[in-house]
Amino acid sequence: MKTSLYAIEIQNLTHTYFTKKAEMTAIRSVSFSVNPGEFIVIVGPSGCGKSTILSLIAGLFPFTEGEILLFGAPVRQPSSQVGYMLQKDGLLEWRTVDANIRLGLEIQHIANAENIAYARKLLNRVGLSDSLNKYPTQLSGGMRQRVALVRTLATRPDILLLDEPFSALDIQHKLYLEELLVQLLADGQKTAILVTHDLEEAIAIGDRILVMGGKPGQIRREFIVPSELRQLSPIKARGHPAFRPLFEQLWNEVETP
Amino acid sequence: MKSYLKRKAVSSAHERYLQKLWFTQLQVWSTQLAILVIFLWIWEVAANRQWIDPFLFSSPSRIWSLAVQMTLTGELLHHTWLTLWETIVGFLIGTLAGIAVAILIWASPFLSRVLEPYLVMLNSMPKVALGPLFIVTMGAGFGSVLAMAISITVIITTIVIHHRFQSVDQSYLIVARSFGATRSQIFRKIIFPASIPDMIAALKVNVGLAWVGVIVGEFLVSKAGLGYLIIYGFQVFHLTLVMVSLWIVAIISAVMYQFIDWLEHRWIHHRYS
Numbered sequence: 191m192k193t194s195l196y197a198i199e200i201q202n203l204t205h206t207y208f209t210k211k212a213e214m215t216a217i218r219s220v221s222f223s224v225n226p227g228e229f230i231v232i233v234g235p236s237g238c239g240k241s242t243i244l245s246l247i248a249g250l251f252p253f254t255e256g257e258i259l260l261f262g263a264p265v266r267q268p269s270s271q272v273g274y275m276l277q278k279d280g281l282l283e284w285r286t287v288d289a290n291i292r293l294g295l296e297i298q299h300i301a302n303a304e305n306i307a308y309a310r311k312l313l314n315r316v317g318l319s320d321s322l323n324k325y326p327t328q329l330s331g332g333m334r335q336r337v338a339l340v341r342t343l344a345t346r347p348d349i350l351l352l353d354e355p356f357s358a359l360d361i362q363h364k365l366y367l368e369e370l371l372v373q374l375l376a377d378g379q380k381t382a383i384l385v386t387h388d389l390e391e392a393i394a395i396g397d398r399i400l401v402m403g404g405k406p407g408q409i410r411r412e413f414i415v416p417s418e419l420r421q422l423s424p425i426k427a428r429g430h431p432a433f434r435p436l437f438e439q440l441w442n443e444v445e446t447p
Numbered sequence: 448m449k450s451y452l453k454r455k456a457v458s459s460a461h462e463r464y465l466q467k468l469w470f471t472q473l474q475v476w477s478t479q480l481a482i483l484v485i486f487l488w489i490w491e492v493a494a495n496r497q498w499i500d501p502f503l504f505s506s507p508s509r510i511w512s513l514a515v516q517m518t519l520t521g522e523l524l525h526h527t528w529l530t531l532w533e534t535i536v537g538f539l540i541g542t543l544a545g546i547a548v549a550i551l552i553w554a555s556p557f558l559s560r561v562l563e564p565y566l567v568m569l570n571s572m573p574k575v576a577l578g579p580l581f582i583v584t585m586g587a588g589f590g591s592v593l594a595m596a597i598s599i600t601v602i603i604t605t606i607v608i609h610h611r612f613q614s615v616d617q618s619y620l621i622v623a624r625s626f627g628a629t630r631s632q633i634f635r636k637i638i639f640p641a642s643i644p645d646m647i648a649a650l651k652v653n654v655g656l657a658w659v660g661v662i663v664g665e666f667l668v669s670k671a672g673l674g675y676l677i678i679y680g681f682q683v684f685h686l687t688l689v690m691v692s693l694w695i696v697a698i699i700s701a702v703m704y705q706f707i708d709w710l711e712h713r714w715i716h717h718r719y720s
């Protein structure tokens with residue numbers, strides 16, 4: 191199947207939402223490619239179509255024009271190869287944390303002892319093992335996001351799509367989870383696209399940053415994070431002398447309307 | 448009770464809080480009991496002193512002695528049991544069939560759109576008007592009474608539950624689909640469990656509706672049951688008999704309602720604590 195060099199290849203992607211009253215073109219002619227193992231971060235103002243791109247890669251609904259290839263194969267429907275963590279956590283209120291993190295395993299018929307143990311291990315690593323038997327309503331926003339992250343990682347997808355996964359977290363947890371995520375991805379040679387509004391986060395964890403903007407949304411610019419920053423952990427990268435200049439550049443690019 | 452509160456309390460402040468809750472609950476219960484006692488007492492006095500016509504409105508003591516007498520002959524139990532049985536069976540079949548139809552039309556969005564106007568029409572139609580039809584097709588007996596209870600509960604259950612299925616939080620569905628869930632998995636893992644609280648709410652409504660169906664059904668057709676006693680008592684102007692039946696209907700339907708309420712709390716308790 192691996193006829194392509196790229197893990198994700200997006201060609202001329204355009205998507206228009208149709209409702210009874212109107213149509214709304216969310217993104218127009220978006221093209222980019224992601225190498226296997228690469229960590230891409232997408233930033234851009236609210237409503238520029240970031241979540242739309244992730245949903246289309248996840249195969250949730252058909253796109254209007256263009257093509258999306260995952261390891262060379264066109265996307266037509268959701269696949270177990272892709273793990274998608276949504277902006278809204280969507281934790282099932284009637285399931286405990288433990289049962290929530292098993293949802294993907296159950297749906298993909300892989301809820302065996304080994305995979306369940308792996309999911310619980312991940313839960314432990316995000317610091318929530320004592321919440322195993324709690325219900326989502328008993329958790330804070332940041333705790334819910336961590337559970338949703340574990341649920342997404344539990345099925346061990348090759349490609350991760352993360353839509354503002356850390357937006358509700360305090361800075362300590364955010365830094366800690368950034369580290370964890372980068373480690374997990376490096377261990378498993380996983381490819382990831384992460385959407386965020388936090389420009390520091392983008393530089394600290396990304397290999398490449400795509401800045402989107404406009405209506406309909408397009409890719410405005412691409413920043414390659416220098417290798418000296420990429421080698422550092424997210425916390426250390428924030429302290430590196432090359433960090434600030436890149437941040438300024440990114441800031442100016444995102445600011446201009 | 449104090450020791451029970453002590454065991455549950457995690458601190459002395461918590462214990463005081465629990466005590467306060469318990470005290471409020473006691474106040475509510477005793478006020479409720481007082482209202483009932485005063486009502487019965489006024490009724491009794493008013494009937495004895497002829498402020499109201501005891502022949503028309505009976506009185507608690509007359510109702511009580513008739514109930515005792517009928518219990519001793521076994522008559523009361525016979526009628527009550529029949530009505531209760533009809534109600535429970537009608538209620539269960541109506542609710543389960545309503546949920547089953549809701550699932551069926553959820554499975555086919557096309558069918559659901561086709562059937563919608565028919566459901567709306569059937570729902571707004573007064574089901575008791577179907578009585579004569581049931582009698583000519585099923586005879587004047589158990590079948591017709593049951594049909595009345597079912598017809599009154601099934602359509603509204605279908606409409607409410609189907610609506611609930613359709614309004615399940617979109618983000619749940621997207622999560623399931625992103626994992627590659629099939630439509631049947633989405634139903635079993637998301638839509639059905641998400642709708643359980645509404646199904647319990649439908650049960651509550653249906654208890655009341657099933658009673659209406661059964662009593663009206665017995666008015667129309669039957670030779671036994673509490674509805675029959677009510678209509679018979681009315682025809683022979685034996686209003687104490689009517690009152691006995693009414694009280695029994697009121698008590699049993701309240702008990703059934705409380706039972707479902709208890710089930711609901713059990714379920715919620717099981718889920719959220």
Ligand SMILES: Nc1ncnc2c1ncn2[C@@H]1O[C@H](COP(=O)(O)OP(=O)(O)OP(=O)(O)O)[C@@H](O)[C@H]1O
Nearest residue numbers: 207208209214216235236237238239240241242243
């Ligand atoms: N289901 C939908 N139906 C119609 N329009 C939609 C739908 N989803 C998104 N849109 C529109 O498409 C545009 C892009 O939305 P999208 O959610 O992709 O933005 P975003 O970049 O993720 O924004 P945010 O940063 O606020 O999450 C918005 O203008 C939005 O109104």
Ligand SMILES: [Mg+2]
Nearest residue numbers: 240241277353
């Ligand atoms: Mg978004």
